[in-house]
Amino acid sequence: MSRSKAYLSSILSLTAVVLTVSALTFVLDSLAHFDRADIQMMEIKEQYPTIRSNDYEARYRSLRSASGSDLPDFFISLNFKCIPDSLRLIPVKEERSALQNLLLKSYSLSDIYTLRTKSFQLESFAESLPDSLINVSTRLKIFSRTLRIADNKSSLDSLAQQADTLSQEYPALTNRLADIKALLRVSVSERLQNFLPVIRWHSDNRFKFWLLHTLSGDFGTSTLTGEKVSRRIWNALPYSLLASIPGFLLAFLLSIPAGIYLRNRYWSLILWIIATTPLFVLAHLFILYFTSSDYLDWFSPRAGLKGDLPVTVYLKGYFLPVICYFLAFFPTLTLYMQASANREYTKPYVQTAKAKGLPGTYIKLKHILANAVFPHITLLGLTLPTLVSGSVLIEQIFDIPGIGKLLYESYRSSDMPVISAIVWISSLFTVLGFRLSNFLYDYIMPVRK
Amino acid sequence: MKKYRTYILCIMSGLLVSMWLYPDIWILDRYLAPGKDILMPPGNFIFGTDELGRSVYARIINGLGGSLKVGILTALFTFVIGIIPGITGGYYSGKTLRIGIVSVLVVIKSLFLFVYSIQLLNTGIHMVQTPAILLMFLSLLLLILLPLTGKLTGKTAGVQVNPDGMISFFTAVLSALPKFVLIIALAALFKPGLILLCFLMAIILAPGFIRIVRSEILSIRNTPYVEAAKSLGYSTFRIFVFHIVPQATPVLIVQIILQVQVAILSESALSFLGVGLPYETLTLGKLINSAREYPSCTWMTFFPVITLCSVILILRNFIEKFSDKTSNPL
Numbered sequence: 001m002s003r004s005k006a007y008l009s010s011i012l013s014l015t016a017v018v019l020t021v022s023a024l025t026f027v028l029d030s031l032a033h034f035d036r037a038d039i040q041m042m043e044i045k046e047q048y049p050t051i052r053s054n055d056y057e058a059r060y061r062s063l064r065s066a067s068g069s070d071l072p073d074f075f076i077s078l079n080f081k082c083i084p085d086s087l088r089l090i091p092v093k094e095e096r097s098a099l100q101n102l103l104l105k106s107y108s109l110s111d112i113y114t115l116r117t118k119s120f121q122l123e124s125f126a127e128s129l130p131d132s133l134i135n136v137s138t139r140l141k142i143f144s145r146t147l148r149i150a151d152n153k154s155s156l157d158s159l160a161q162q163a164d165t166l167s168q169e170y171p172a173l174t175n176r177l178a179d180i181k182a183l184l185r186v187s188v189s190e191r192l193q194n195f196l197p198v199i200r201w202h203s204d205n206r207f208k209f210w211l212l213h214t215l216s217g218d219f220g221t222s223t224l225t226g227e228k229v230s231r232r233i234w235n236a237l238p239y240s241l242l243a244s245i246p247g248f249l250l251a252f253l254l255s256i257p258a259g260i261y262l263r264n265r266y267w268s269l270i271l272w273i274i275a276t277t278p279l280f281v282l283a284h285l286f287i288l289y290f291t292s293s294d295y296l297d298w299f300s301p302r303a304g305l306k307g308d309l310p311v312t313v314y315l316k317g318y319f320l321p322v323i324c325y326f327l328a329f330f331p332t333l334t335l336y337m338q339a340s341a342n343r344e345y346t347k348p349y350v351q352t353a354k355a356k357g358l359p360g361t362y363i364k365l366k367h368i369l370a371n372a373v374f375p376h377i378t379l380l381g382l383t384l385p386t387l388v389s390g391s392v393l394i395e396q397i398f399d400i401p402g403i404g405k406l407l408y409e410s411y412r413s414s415d416m417p418v419i420s421a422i423v424w425i426s427s428l429f430t431v432l433g434f435r436l437s438n439f440l441y442d443y444i445m446p447v448r449k
Numbered sequence: 450m451k452k453y454r455t456y457i458l459c460i461m462s463g464l465l466v467s468m469w470l471y472p473d474i475w476i477l478d479r480y481l482a483p484g485k486d487i488l489m490p491p492g493n494f495i496f497g498t499d500e501l502g503r504s505v506y507a508r509i510i511n512g513l514g515g516s517l518k519v520g521i522l523t524a525l526f527t528f529v530i531g532i533i534p535g536i537t538g539g540y541y542s543g544k545t546l547r548i549g550i551v552s553v554l555v556v557i558k559s560l561f562l563f564v565y566s567i568q569l570l571n572t573g574i575h576m577v578q579t580p581a582i583l584l585m586f587l588s589l590l591l592l593i594l595l596p597l598t599g600k601l602t603g604k605t606a607g608v609q610v611n612p613d614g615m616i617s618f619f620t621a622v623l624s625a626l627p628k629f630v631l632i633i634a635l636a637a638l639f640k641p642g643l644i645l646l647c648f649l650m651a652i653i654l655a656p657g658f659i660r661i662v663r664s665e666i667l668s669i670r671n672t673p674y675v676e677a678a679k680s681l682g683y684s685t686f687r688i689f690v691f692h693i694v695p696q697a698t699p700v701l702i703v704q705i706i707l708q709v710q711v712a713i714l715s716e717s718a719l720s721f722l723g724v725g726l727p728y729e730t731l732t733l734g735k736l737i738n739s740a741r742e743y744p745s746c747t748w749m750t751f752f753p754v755i756t757l758c759s760v761i762l763i764l765r766n767f768i769e770k771f772s773d774k775t776s777n778p779l
Contacts, residue, residue: 024626
């Protein structure tokens with residue numbers, strides 16, 4: 001097994017894992033039924049309440065095709081034979097499901113589309129009527145809108161009756177309503193062959209475009225603010241790193257001597273207690289006792305600061321979060337270090353060194369430290385995702401506007417694009433960190449391979 | 450210290466469990482009805498009262514019950530999800546299975562039928578309801594009868610499948626997703642109740658469980674008595690149930706207690722953020738969260754924190770005791 005072959009297979013499996021994770025995140029995203037076009041159309045309707053139905057339809061269509069939400073979800077789709085692929089292009093959701101129901105009940109496709117165009121014509125005619133005929137125009141508008149969302153026989157029949165009464169009351173409309181009435185009175189029977197399955201292949205689909213956009217760093221726009229998701233995450237990143245990296249480095253550097261020297265039972269008891277106490281409890285107690293004026297007013301409870309402030313203000317804000325990250329990493333890192341040092345203590349070369357009469361400190365520093373620290377370095381890769389995405393708890397408790405807090409706020413406002421982007425990024429960093437630690441291990445200790 | 454640890458452990462866990470099961474014995478408060486004021490601890494109420502005048506002690510007992518429920522349910526779900534992939538992955542590691550082409554076709558066909566029947570049901574049209582339900586049953590029946598089709602068709606043609614590779618790929622994917630972030634995302638999506646939250650947490654915790662069970666089974670697989678059972682011609686199912694699983698019991702117990710601990714911790718962290726469970730279920734995390742608005746009332750934070758820490762401590766102690774036994778059975 002050559003080394004290049006091993007690297008190739010690891011890259012292949014990495015790609016497979018990344019693709020699968022992307023698919024899972026896409027499922028998460030599409031389960032939320034988020035559609036930017038719907039929200040934009042609601043805004044447009046609020047701004048212009050008197051928008052014409054034709055314009056509304058056309059704008060909705062163009063918005064949907066711009067955001068890609070009129071595309072099918074995946075490469076393969078399973079649908080019924082009587083339902084054409086073009087049904088997806090109809091923008092309003094209720095109209096789409098109504099048309100689908102009519103098609104399944106064996107209404108012919110051409111009849112349905114004619115009815116639809118007629119209803120649009122009728123509505124634009126009603127909108128063109130003068131103000132003196134407002135009564136007629138309102139009734140016609142409501143009639144033509146219900147035409148588009150009627151989805152079964154009884155509602156179609158009642159619409160035909162309405163058309164009758166309308167043409168009796170206003171004989172001028174008889175010509176316009178006659179062909180609509182004829183279309184409404186078509187008699188049909190339900191047939192089982194409408195429900196035959198058909199599998200279609202779509203070369204353009206939402207998953208493909210989502211994947212392409214995601215891989216190029218474009219996660220769409222946030223529902224809450226309308227900003228680019230990548231911009232929001234990029235803005236939040238420095239705050240996360242400012243707290244997590246010093247805490248981790250402190251823990252990492254201190255755990256090496258701690259794992260070698262602090263080997264008695266009292267230290268391990270203290271470590272055990274720190275590891276047992278939940279982190280959010282510690283952070284909460286810190287906030288409670290070190291930042292409020294009731295107890296000790298040493299630090300600031302808010303860490304997220306901007307601008308040109310003196311260093312002491314930053315120190316006051318970031319000291320407690322850094323300590324929290326330190327306490328989160330320190331016990332595990334020290335236990336790892338202790339384990340790898342213990343492994344070295346039993347090796348023959350240490351026995352030899354002892355037999356030669358070398359001083360204990362010399363053995364510890366020269367022999368054990370040098371050998372035990374190498375596996376420890378590989379832990380750098382494994383903690384990468386936590387460093388980048390930050391701890392939601394710590395950032396929420398200390399009010400740091402980092403990625404963890406962004407995630408929490410997006411949860412509060414159900415901002416699904418941001419949530420799925422953060423999930424995707426942190427899983428990518430997890431995979432990369434794992435590979436990085438494997439690579440470091442191979443690089444540092446080629447003998448073991 | 451180590452000598453008495455078992456006794457201390459037993460007494461503490463007994464106290465906590467009896468607090469949960471028989472709260473009447475331990476409620477020393479004379480007045481359990483909601484009072485009017487926030488009261489300090491030494492008084493009528495042993496742990497004081499909260500902002501609505503409710504006894505903190507009584508609320509801790511309720512919250513302890515909720516937390517333990519979450520932990521135990523999650524561990525149960527994790528066990529149910531993870532045990533079969535763990536054993537299969539360990540037992541067939543490094544081997545390939547030949548699966549008959551008919552079985553593969555049956556799987557594809559039944560999946561297709563399942564999706565199709567769901568689509569039929571979604572139309573909501575009365576005429577196709579009965580056929581849709583029949584189709585769904587048929588597809589599930591085909592999946593259940595799958596082993597039979599494999600035996601019937603023999604070994605003429607087939608697809609080579611590496612079950613261990615597939616299982617480790619899925620655990621790799623699932624463990625690549627960040628746990629806490631994913632729970633928050635799923636909670637945003639589903640707005641889960643108690644059982645659904647436990648199930649989601651179990652799905653997220655399952656990869657670790659599967660990996661450890663797999664490595665344990667891998668070491669048991671090569672022991673002489675399993676070889677003997679194989680050479681005596683016992684069926685694979687029998688070897689699984691009577692030879693392999695009993696030997697793996699200590700590891701399974703340690704893993705289950707570990708899942709309980711992790712579930713309690715993550716649920717209380719979620720509740721502390723205000724993400725987790727709906728209003729009805731009270732947990733220790735919620736108690737700590739509700740005390741955040743009253744920083745000067747120390748007892749409202751302190752006693753739930755102590756209870757949570759002692760629960761975690763007891764569980765960790767159990768884990769260590771069992772791990773000692775597994776590494777050193779005599």
